[in-house]
Amino acid sequence: MIRxxxxxxxxxxxxxxxxxxxxxxxxxxMLATPAENPFGDAVNxxxxxxxxxxxxxxxxxxxxxxxxxxxxxxxxxAAVVAALRKGVPPGWQPLKVDAxxxxxxxxxxxxxxxxxxxxxxxxGQGDLMPAIVMRNEQAMPR
Numbered sequence: 001m002i003r004x005x006x007x008x009x010x011x012x013x014x015x016x017x018x019x020x021x022x023x024x025x026x027x028x029x030m031l032a033t034p035a036e037n038p039f040g041d042a043v044n045x046x047x048x049x050x051x052x053x054x055x056x057x058x059x060x061x062x063x064x065x066x067x068x069x070x071x072x073x074x075x076x077x078a079a080v081v082a083a084l085r086k087g088v089p090p091g092w093q094p095l096k097v098d099a100x101x102x103x104x105x106x107x108x109x110x111x112x113x114x115x116x117x118x119x120x121x122x123x124g125q126g127d128l129m130p131a132i133v134m135r136n137e138q139a140m141p142r
Contacts, residue, residue, distance in 0.1 A: 023089030114138035
């Protein structure tokens with residue numbers, strides 16, 4: 001019985017030491033997740049160039065970041081940015097990303113070792129714009 005209590009105490013202590021923030025930013029509901037990349041070569045080139053620049057700026061401090069492709073309608077760009085800013089949980093602070101972006105805007109937040117960013121590539125194709133959610137392991141949903 002004492003061993004079980006000790007094991008439970010160890011598990012609780014380990015979970016308390018988890019360096020992930022308790023609440024994580026969520027992608028705004030207006031982001032759509034396409035089944036496949038709907039963009040042509042020119043937009044993909046801009047998307048790749050700027051997402052690599054952001055990753056290069058973030059990874060020295062936060063470790064490897066993942067990229068999740070989403071799309072937004074051009075007329076919803078401002079609403080997506082406002083929704084993300086409003087929905088950031090307590091403990092997350094705006095983060096200035098020093099990256100040379102040619103075709104994108106970045107909105108990033110950090111909480112300790114966790115980083116969450118939204119990269120919106122401009123212009124998109126037709127009515128759609130690519131939006132890349134970038135986050136490191138500490139900012140991934142559990």
